[in-house]
Amino acid sequence: MAASTAPVANNLEAFFMPFTANRQFKKNPRLLAKAKGVHYWTPDGRRVIDGTAGLWCVNAGHGREEIKQAIAAQLEEMDYAPTFQMGHPRAFELAARHAAMLPGDLDHAFYCNSGSEAVDSALKIALAYQRARGEGTRTRLIGRERGYHGVGFGGISVGGMANNRKFFGSLLPGVDHLPHTHLPQKNAFSRGQPEHGAELADELERIVALHDASTIAAVIVEPCAGSTGYLPPPKGYLQRLREICTKHGILLIFDEVITGFGRLGASFAAEYFGVIPDLMTVAKGISNATVPMGGVFVRKPVYEALMTGPENAIELFHGYTYSAHPLACAAAGAVLDIYRKDGLFQRAAELSPYWEDGVHSLKGTPGVTDIRNLGLAAGIDLESKPGAVGARGYGAFVKAFELGLMVRQTGDTLAMSPPLIVEKNQIDEIIDIFGKAIRQAA
Numbered sequence: 001m002a003a004s005t006a007p008v009a010n011n012l013e014a015f016f017m018p019f020t021a022n023r024q025f026k027k028n029p030r031l032l033a034k035a036k037g038v039h040y041w042t043p044d045g046r047r048v049i050d051g052t053a054g055l056w057c058v059n060a061g062h063g064r065e066e067i068k069q070a071i072a073a074q075l076e077e078m079d080y081a082p083t084f085q086m087g088h089p090r091a092f093e094l095a096a097r098h099a100a101m102l103p104g105d106l107d108h109a110f111y112c113n114s115g116s117e118a119v120d121s122a123l124k125i126a127l128a129y130q131r132a133r134g135e136g137t138r139t140r141l142i143g144r145e146r147g148y149h150g151v152g153f154g155g156i157s158v159g160g161m162a163n164n165r166k167f168f169g170s171l172l173p174g175v176d177h178l179p180h181t182h183l184p185q186k187n188a189f190s191r192g193q194p195e196h197g198a199e200l201a202d203e204l205e206r207i208v209a210l211h212d213a214s215t216i217a218a219v220i221v222e223p224c225a226g227s228t229g230y231l232p233p234p235k236g237y238l239q240r241l242r243e244i245c246t247k248h249g250i251l252l253i254f255d256e257v258i259t260g261f262g263r264l265g266a267s268f269a270a271e272y273f274g275v276i277p278d279l280m281t282v283a284k285g286i287s288n289a290t291v292p293m294g295g296v297f298v299r300k301p302v303y304e305a306l307m308t309g310p311e312n313a314i315e316l317f318h319g320y321t322y323s324a325h326p327l328a329c330a331a332a333g334a335v336l337d338i339y340r341k342d343g344l345f346q347r348a349a350e351l352s353p354y355w356e357d358g359v360h361s362l363k364g365t366p367g368v369t370d371i372r373n374l375g376l377a378a379g380i381d382l383e384s385k386p387g388a389v390g391a392r393g394y395g396a397f398v399k400a401f402e403l404g405l406m407v408r409q410t411g412d413t414l415a416m417s418p419p420l421i422v423e424k425n426q427i428d429e430i431i432d433i434f435g436k437a438i439r440q441a442a
């Protein structure tokens, strides 16, 4: 019998869901069917406030008309064009716009389709750069405990979340990790950047002493760790890391997949902290998640070091079929217009003290052991139930959804990162429902 592509009855079984307890979910699914502004609706019409901007990505809110029109117009004009030895105008236009808004001399853009691809691309650019400048022995990559850099083999190798690594064999060789910066004994309930922990950047000196700088290509960190439970960097930490990298000829990569495009109330964390990395990875908010897109932003000297050899030689043997996909470029251009027109980065900055007061008002709620915030995002740790790590967090996540709020859960840590268009009364509603969910799940 010929394979059929005819529609079949809706059945939850066939979709192998990512990062999901498939069997548990399919018994009691949480479905989202419609979205507008800061809200989702379930298929039966129940409204849920989006406390996480999707997965930290819908920064300008859902259903933006301008993005829809830009994508439709691009689809009408040209659906797809390759960018290997060819080009299309929108790709160049977008890169010029990104270069213009980037801090320091970050001024070139490599495009891909996700944060994971951005991370793999950045690690490869770092290795190729070291080789191009005659430092080909620099092959080691340094990540950080509790780091999340997507799910490619490069990303999980430099990443520091055990569950994302332990099932997948020996990973990339020659990787080492800095210690994470989560110090609740010293920093619990910090508002904004914690006071303690800048000295943890000096661990890089210890790693250099162990392996020698001549073997190390790059260090990759999230300037403010997201996925692992939102860990703002200790005051002075990123500056120290920058100094040590510069001193030893090691490239510094900021993974700004979450922090990029406004989350901290600035264009990028690099701008917010005044620390310029050599490479920056982005995704998510770059296209407001309408069309998948990621990118690596590259400092001028790194790009220029690669522009050597004969002019007919390909300088970087790396790229994706969909690098700078025309629909993604159209979406990303329209998103930049919205960020500017609506002043969303500024808006996030102005709202963040209100957000900070809101999330810290949950201090004292039974079971809450730490609350962290920076920009328009927060992480909340709950005390684990004896012998059941993650149960309380999952309970609070499910309860929040029942009460009409979407949050993110990893273990007993919950995170929130609303769209940057959120209103103060909606922040009140998020905090109110969240507090109820934690209490009811206790």
Ligand code: PXG
Pocket (backbone or CB within 6 Å): 055, 056, 113, 114, 115, 116, 117, 119, 148, 149, 150, 151, 222, 226, 227, 228, 255, 256, 257, 258, 283, 284, 408, 409
């Ligand atoms: N780097 C960072 C810093 C990220 O946060 C990625 C890379 C990978 O991006 P892609 O587009 O390949 O998923 C991310 C993604 C969560 C959560 O619950 C976070 C991410 C993805 C899914 C869930 O915190 N971050």
Ligand code: PLP
Pocket (backbone or CB within 6 Å): 319, 320, 321, 322
């Ligand atoms: N696998 C095969 C067989 C391919 O031909 C290609 C691309 O041509 C890929 C994987 C990579 O796909 P992408 O460029 O979309 O990452």
